[in-house]
Amino acid sequence: MKGSRPVFPDYRGRPRLPALRRAQSVMIQLFHVYKTFEGAGTALHDVTLKVAKGEFVFITGPSGAGKSTLLNIMFGSEAPTGGQLIIDGRNYIKIPRSDVPYLRRRIGFVFQDFKLLHDKTVFDNVALALRVMGVETGELKKRVARALSYVRLQHRANFKVETLSGGEQQRVAIARAVVKEPAIILADEPTGNLDPHLSLETIELFKEVNNKGTTVVVATHDQGLIDRFAKRAIVLEQGRVVSG
Amino acid sequence: MKGSRPVFPDYRGRPRLPALRRAQSVMIQLFHVYKTFEGAGTALHDVTLKVAKGEFVFITGPSGAGKSTLLNIMFGSEAPTGGQLIIDGRNYIKIPRSDVPYLRRRIGFVFQDFKLLHDKTVFDNVALALRVMGVETGELKKRVARALSYVRLQHRANFKVETLSGGEQQRVAIARAVVKEPAIILADEPTGNLDPHLSLETIELFKEVNNKGTTVVVATHDQGLIDRFAKRAIVLEQGRVVSG
Amino acid sequence: MSKGSNIVHLLGSATGSVRDNLATTVVTALTVGFSLAILAQFLFVFINLDAAVSTWGDRTHIVVYIKDTAMRGPGSIERIKGASLAVPGIKSVAYISKDDAYAELKAGMKGHEAVLAGVDAGALPASIELRLDPEYMEGAKAAGVVERFKKMDWAEEVQYSQEWVEKFAAFLRFFEVAAFGAGIFLVGVTVFIVSNTVRLTVYARQDEIEIMSLVGATDNYIKLPFFVEGVLQGLIGGLLAVFIIYAGRWALLSRMPVYLRFVVDVPVSWTMAVAAVFAFGIVLGAAGSLLSTSRFLKSC
Amino acid sequence: MSKGSNIVHLLGSATGSVRDNLATTVVTALTVGFSLAILAQFLFVFINLDAAVSTWGDRTHIVVYIKDTAMRGPGSIERIKGASLAVPGIKSVAYISKDDAYAELKAGMKGHEAVLAGVDAGALPASIELRLDPEYMEGAKAAGVVERFKKMDWAEEVQYSQEWVEKFAAFLRFFEVAAFGAGIFLVGVTVFIVSNTVRLTVYARQDEIEIMSLVGATDNYIKLPFFVEGVLQGLIGGLLAVFIIYAGRWALLSRMPVYLRFVVDVPVSWTMAVAAVFAFGIVLGAAGSLLSTSRFLKSC
Numbered sequence A, B: 001m002k003g004s005r006p007v008f009p010d011y012r013g014r015p016r017l018p019a020l021r022r023a024q025s026v027m028i029q030l031f032h033v034y035k036t037f038e039g040a041g042t043a044l045h046d047v048t049l050k051v052a053k054g055e056f057v058f059i060t061g062p063s064g065a066g067k068s069t070l071l072n073i074m075f076g077s078e079a080p081t082g083g084q085l086i087i088d089g090r091n092y093i094k095i096p097r098s099d100v101p102y103l104r105r106r107i108g109f110v111f112q113d114f115k116l117l118h119d120k121t122v123f124d125n126v127a128l129a130l131r132v133m134g135v136e137t138g139e140l141k142k143r144v145a146r147a148l149s150y151v152r153l154q155h156r157a158n159f160k161v162e163t164l165s166g167g168e169q170q171r172v173a174i175a176r177a178v179v180k181e182p183a184i185i186l187a188d189e190p191t192g193n194l195d196p197h198l199s200l201e202t203i204e205l206f207k208e209v210n211n212k213g214t215t216v217v218v219a220t221h222d223q224g225l226i227d228r229f230a231k232r233a234i235v236l237e238q239g240r241v242v243s244g
Numbered sequence C, D: 001m002s003k004g005s006n007i008v009h010l011l012g013s014a015t016g017s018v019r020d021n022l023a024t025t026v027v028t029a030l031t032v033g034f035s036l037a038i039l040a041q042f043l044f045v046f047i048n049l050d051a052a053v054s055t056w057g058d059r060t061h062i063v064v065y066i067k068d069t070a071m072r073g074p075g076s077i078e079r080i081k082g083a084s085l086a087v088p089g090i091k092s093v094a095y096i097s098k099d100d101a102y103a104e105l106k107a108g109m110k111g112h113e114a115v116l117a118g119v120d121a122g123a124l125p126a127s128i129e130l131r132l133d134p135e136y137m138e139g140a141k142a143a144g145v146v147e148r149f150k151k152m153d154w155a156e157e158v159q160y161s162q163e164w165v166e167k168f169a170a171f172l173r174f175f176e177v178a179a180f181g182a183g184i185f186l187v188g189v190t191v192f193i194v195s196n197t198v199r200l201t202v203y204a205r206q207d208e209i210e211i212m213s214l215v216g217a218t219d220n221y222i223k224l225p226f227f228v229e230g231v232l233q234g235l236i237g238g239l240l241a242v243f244i245i246y247a248g249r250w251a252l253l254s255r256m257p258v259y260l261r262f263v264v265d266v267p268v269s270w271t272m273a274v275a276a277v278f279a280f281g282i283v284l285g286a287a288g289s290l291l292s293t294s295r296f297l298k299s300c
């Protein structure tokens, strides 16, 4: 790893396409995105939005509004039924399956249901995100330790995830997302199991990462957090963007 | 099912022990309960508390304080390392394994991680709690439908749980707890994935059930809820009861 | 909450569970079927060979040549036969007259008949052929019998191929031990593979088991669907095994030389064999699922 | 992020995974081992019996009795032998003189020597024994050969047990088809059981696969631990199979009559057999895991 910006190694090391240079200030862009589920109606309805590079955005709205669906589409784990999606200058819709892993390495995702390996230790869960990228052991250990201390879980490093409390598990999920030092962080309800104090700390952590250049998108129900941090908030209702 | 209180069939139909008559107004009682995990230190430290029959209690405290551990011990899914535990006049510590299912049928538990069957429908998940008790199909359908309407999920009855949003799943877990019309409801962070409006509605639902005689214990981080409902709150910190 | 409706619900939930896990049910059933088919075909071949070996065993015999002088007088042959049968270990006695012996020899010399031109039928001695009870075929005992006949006053010579009988008895003993060992091994392997498959199936559904237990299901309620599934797997597996055996037998019989057919023949009645394969399949499936779920529930 | 350290990490993660899933690894390995052992022992018995059958086949022969008149004159026997060998389908020729024939007959008549008292050695005809190439043992072809010898001027009579050869050829053909079919069936069952076991193992770890994919692991990275595990299972299974075969062979040989031992003998070199069982085990394990993971990843 060389260069002055080691934290965001370029996508597979390819040079950016010159034609997309101008669009670089936009990180995430959705054009008329629709998502319908067979028999379940429409989860997203004509969603058009833009998130600038280095921006910090909240997504909010009632339960079932489509927040998770929106984040999943940005992550490429769910394909939109219609519309276009451009992440960091690449058209996501047309990416071949074999390129998906390399894109996912640039995005840290905090899943609403954590998606941790319950019979593995906290360290192993966080380290997994670096291992799949081939980071060497020395650097890996340093970075995992740092990420765990961010979320106040250094003392739990060698515990199996299944022995942790709900809030501790959520923080492991957060640590796994930030340890990658990704270009984008997508966090789905990252404070649902945290007490008010830890919730604030978590958003502070995201802000810190954001200050270093990472684009952050947080889906949350917690109006208190949104008010307190006075960031842009996109409000969804029944799959439509009603404000933001 | 006969008698005037069909919702709380007596524990396996046995007559209560006369000696315990006086204690009947107490539903849950812990004496000097300890819980230590091998190598992980103490999750509960000398917890003594009493919950009256028909009471509504919040349990709160920071992440990792021991809230879930306390509820699990009340549910009998975790055994205390020390101390005594009496639920509804029976000493829980000495109950034979074969009696545990009958005790669990009288307690509705909302798990922090939901514990739903992801490849089964919402209806089947909620109905499971009644099926294991041998409730007949006709009554079962009626009660499941009612429970789903309580949590505003009638329209999702035939969807698989894995297709639901986080908040919807949490509400399925709540419906499964209340559908039993149990003597006790233990709810672990039941509003973590719900928007403020649904959170209030959920606590209202618990209050309604509570008004019919059910004892309710809710673990939550949401100070707003506790303040708003002005109920007794037990505060845990590092495994000790610090107030309540 | 009557007992009756309870059982209906239990069975309903069990068949529902089978429907939901159709793929694994089928896969396990196939495993049971293949294992059973191999086992059953092995058993058939074993039983048939064992029967054949006993038959061949019947063909070993002691030949006692009779002195010409002992044959004079009416009823002398009957006396000799009676005396022979009275010896312990003798199963049957056959008398071969001088003429029979000559005819036999001639038949054996087909193509060399010229050699016998100068030979007269009277030149050959008459004899009796004795068959032994199986338990007397062993070396020392057979020798004892031979000794007794040598002492008979009418016996000219006693022929007994000691070596062949010893070999044969050893082969019988070996065959029994080897086939028994192989059978035990095959049963072990079948039980192991089936229980292992069921174990992995149960393992894949541990969430379901845990959640059922948490909402108040009794252990038996949890086990029942797995039990029904196990029985069903055993049934389907048994059916498949019967089909494979039948198809295999058909394929073999249509091509097999007649004198070898006995090897794949079903030794008992067809109905009995089908019933046995079925029963074993069901027992395997049921036992496998019960064992796996019990072990799993205990660790809950 | 060098390629080298990448591979080290991959392998590290793979062996870690094996450690974590030791129980299922062992169970699968045992299944592979048992299946392989049965398969291998079947193959050995098959190869050995096949060899034995070929040897017995060598023993069928045509006997041509030679006219006494054709034997006069020096070199006449060599001429007859040469002419016989020139006939297509003849593998070997053996000359049996009048004296040899008499000695043979006498040996065959043990116990009846008295019969031969008046027979003179010259009374028996000399003959040649011809062995056929295997492809000439079949009915029509063998008959053609016999016809050619009947036309030779020195032939007095030609003997050929047509029936036995036909039976034998049918048996050979049947045995080859039956054993081939059984072999295919056994390989199929082994592959099925192994892939099924691996499939269930993968199924039990679908969460792990999904999560690895979500944090940005490539398909190959996900497959590698399963691959290593599959290879390891195959290796352990192969080892177990070799052990079972060896132990079984030892148990059999120590009890088996000498003349039957050839059945369990390893036909090729011991090293070759071990290597083959190993290789097949590894291929089975590797292919099973790759197939199962690929199928699973595609549905992700």
Ligand SMILES: Nc1ncnc2c1ncn2[C@@H]1O[C@H](COP(=O)(O)OP(=O)(O)OP(=O)(O)O)[C@@H](O)[C@H]1O
Binding pocket: A037, A038, A040, A042, A043, A061, A062, A063, A064, A065, A066, A067, A068, A069, A070, A112, B162, B163, B164, B165, B166, B167, B168, B193
């Ligand atoms: N795979 C699916 N199949 C069918 N319906 C789905 C699927 N995934 C999501 N949905 C539906 O789409 C709607 C939006 O879901 P989504 O998870 O995006 O909501 P959300 O805003 O994240 O809600 P919450 O705050 O409760 O997590 C929900 O009604 C949900 O039931």
Ligand SMILES: Nc1ncnc2c1ncn2[C@@H]1O[C@H](COP(=O)(O)OP(=O)(O)OP(=O)(O)O)[C@@H](O)[C@H]1O
Binding pocket: A162, A163, A164, A165, A166, A167, A168, A193, B037, B038, B040, B042, B043, B061, B062, B063, B064, B065, B066, B067, B068, B069, B070, B112
């Ligand atoms: N099985 C276990 N083995 C070891 N430690 C455990 C186990 N279960 C819980 N703990 C520890 O006990 C402490 C209390 O856990 P508990 O789940 O009760 O916390 P909590 O109050 O519910 O927290 P949260 O609000 O985050 O859910 C935590 O530090 C947790 O790591």
Ligand SMILES: [Mg+2]
Binding pocket: A067, A068, A069, A112, A188, A189, B165, B166, B167
């Ligand atoms: Mg969501």
Ligand SMILES: [Mg+2]
Binding pocket: A165, A166, A167, B067, B068, B069, B112, B188, B189
């Ligand atoms: Mg908790």
